[in-house]
Amino acid sequence: MNRAPGPSVRLKLTVSYAGFLMLAGVLLLAAVWVFLLRYVPDRALIVSSETPTHGVFPVRSNLLRVFAPRAAAVMAFLLVFGLVGGWILAGRMLAPLTRITGATRMATNGSLSHRIRLPGREDEFRELADAFDAMLARIEAHVAEQQRFAANASHELRTPLAISKALLDVARADPHHDAGEVIERLHAVNTRAIDLTEALLLLSHANQRSFAREPVDLSLLVEEATETLLPLAEKHGVTIETSGDIAPTTGSQALLLQLTTNLVHNAIVHNLPEKGTIRVHTGVRTKTVVLTVENTGEKLTPEVASTLTEPFQRGTERIHADHAGVGLGLAIVRTITHAHDGTLTLTARAAGGLRITVELPATATHADG
Secondary structure, eight states: OOOOOOOOHHHHHHHHHHHHHHHHHHHHHHHHHHHHHHHSOSEEEEEOSSSSOEEEEEHHHHHHHHHHHHHHHHHHHHHHHHHHHHHHHHHHHHHHHHHHHHHHHHHHTTOOSOOOOOOSSOOHHHHHHHHHHHHHHHHHHHHHHHHHHHHHHHHHHHHHHHHHHHHHHHHHHOTTSOHHHHHHHHHHHHHHHHHHHHHHHHHHHHHHTOOOOEEEEHHHHHHHHHHHHHHHHHHTTEEEEEEEOOOEEEEOHHHHHHHHHHHHHHHHHSSOSSSEEEEEEEEEOSSEEEEEEEEOOSOOOHHHHHHTTSTTOOSSOOOOOTTOOOSOHHHHHHHHHHHTTOEEEEEEOTTSSEEEEEEEEBOHHHHHO
């Protein structure tokens, strides 16, 4: 925004301090003058011991002649003192604001690693500086995450394109090559590229929070997701167990169904090679509803479990097997959870596998009950 130049805040504060000090001086002198007028008589009888003469002299007129110049001198001193003192005090008071402004300009120029770290006891300026430092930390983390995401997405999208190009080059170089095999492989590669693109679009949509909110029951979404993925679970030899209560919340039914489906799908494909188990439970707490998906599988360290919500991260090797997904399943879950003001917790099970807990705000009527 273009603004016309104006006086600095330090100058405004200086003038304000000096003006207030002058006003206080005027009031004080006025109070003294009123006091003198009240207790000093209009005229006084003066008797001299040296001379036999005596007389009546006007006292108030003499008092005014003595008081006025001294009052003017006091006001002049207060003016100078107020301007000089106000300028110094304003500079000291606004020094933290100067540091905050400098940090803001550095952040505008792209330096997000700089922090103000204003010393001293807590006050309004230090509260502002701490809030600004926290904002810079969040922005820096968000920018770093977006940069990693863009790099990983570029890599993931480049892979199917490179495979498609290689298949086409082989088909062009060898006209007698089996066209059906090439078409089948191209179809699989393109399907994966489409799935990845749709996942990226869904992730972007959830990040924007541009969705209508409506009453949603997580227990019904669990039933729908498990019924949809039951054939895949049977193919992998995985048993799905569901339990729990009605879990009413508010949000996008489509996004929350995607969240539930992703959790169950992840539990199926990252399970034991045979006789795996998945337990899906919905529950209600004081002000929240909870969805828990627990699966058997390989043992994971807490460090590995904490990274699984990062885009394109997997607990096992990055092998694009059948139904292995595109590496965005839990990243989408995290984004949808945060878009619904919820929390996501991943815990490595001691016996192997993973426990994922999604906690969302309960509906107002249920929370009150």
